[in-house]
Amino acid sequence: MVPLIKENGMKKISLLMVEDNPADAALVDEFLTGAADSVYELVTVATLNDALSLLSRRNFDVVLLDLSLPDSSGIETVRTVIGRYPRVAIIVLTGLQDDEVALQAVRYGAQDYLEKKELSAYMLKRAISYSLERKKSLREKENLLADLDVALERIEMLQGMLPVCPSCKKIHAEDSHWYQAEEYFRGRGRQVADQNVCPDCLQELHGSKKFS
Secondary structure, X not given: OOOOEEEOOEEEEEEEEEOOOHHHHHHHHHHHOOOOOEEEEEEEEOXXXXXXXXXXXXXXXXXXXXXXXXXXXXXXXXXXXXXXXXXXXEEEEEOOOOHHHHXXXXXXXXXXXXXXXXXXXXXXXXXXXXXXXXXXXXXHHHHHHHHHHHHHHHHHHHHHHOOEOOOOOOEEOOOOOEEOHHHXXXXXHHHHHHHOOOHHHHHHHHOOOOOO
16 A cells, blocks of 8 residues: 655555446545645546556555446455455445445445445545544554564574473573573574574674684
8 A cells, every 4th residue: 555645745545446436436536625624636437347456556555445336246356355465455436225235344444434325524534534544553563463463483493493482482501590582592602503504604693713
């Protein structure tokens, strides 16, 4: 996703609207024109295929997605976009007045849904703002989980190489004392490094003679 940038002190938000009804597209454009707090850059396409093609070449902050398109309809439309571009925030626009389909879309990963007949400038701008915040929070959680996975992998690796307590993660050293990982490696950093660096590199690092 393109990070939001400031234009004349206001946030700039890029939007892709996937809507085949010109009247509905024009109404959304009207709602977003002249906003006081943000600058909205709106691009409109009429089919899902056109939307997917454009998303492959360009990043958008939010996709406004109609559920009734000439080449796709219903929940499959949402699943297709999310399946290919999971990092984009999606707001579903529905004229079906079908809450179940809209809620299904949210369960599949859409950030929000709006009924066209009840749409207003305030509701649209609020949904855009909320969807960006929800997507940001989701990415932060995903990043934290990824960092946790890496940390767990490192702990598992250490447990395979060193006597590590499975509860507190302290390392049982050769002097029979238990040390926190940072404390353990701080006192052995040079030794550990030397064991894993070739003689030529050791000479450059330490200015010593080559080891044979």
